[in-house]
Amino acid sequence: KAGVTQTPRYLIKTRGQQVTLSCSPISGHRSVSWYQQTPGQGLQFLFEYFSETQRNKGNFPGRFSGRQFSNSRSEMNVSTLELGDSALYLCASSLSQALGYTFGSGTRLTVV
């Protein structure tokens, strides 16, 4: 059974650009959530989608947005990149929050 797939694995962008990250959940999982991890910080919750609707949103500026498609694949977009956006971005999918999440390998974004 395929796991959660995130693309690309690594990305280098310059300040001011925008970026789109992709996440394909495990087949049958309708919940997809996104997290940011920066050095010294725990995983910070970005947002969660369920059946194409944003169900929850963390405390991130409006430059961070996402969406989910009818096949449950999700994308995360960051506009007007800042140096501080350099981080590992993880997505996770789940059948149910009560069952735990399966994480992808992450996208390492570097903003220069």
Next chain:
Amino acid sequence: ILNVEQSPQSLHVQEGDSTNFTCSFPSSNFYALHWYRWETAKSPEALFVMTLNGDEKKKGRISATLNTKEGYSYLYIKGSQPEDSATYLCAFLHTGNQFYFGTGTSLTVIP
């Protein structure tokens, strides 16, 4: 923003030692508490999902307990092995359906 704290931040133990660490979370609006193991260069892997006060879960040499009234969970590892070296994360899910992760406990098991 809710506070989920894990202690200690890091831990070095000898192979064969037993160890435990703590996750503290708000005692109100509790929905679930998750534990994950995150090995270097891999994805976080779910260990336990705990939902009821007094829950005890076990997987091999690793076990966890939950006290929702006082807002803490313990993770125990019996007879630590080098392959247990990882960062252990807890995540608190409150009734608002948002996850709050702790910063993790980094465990190093010395052969």
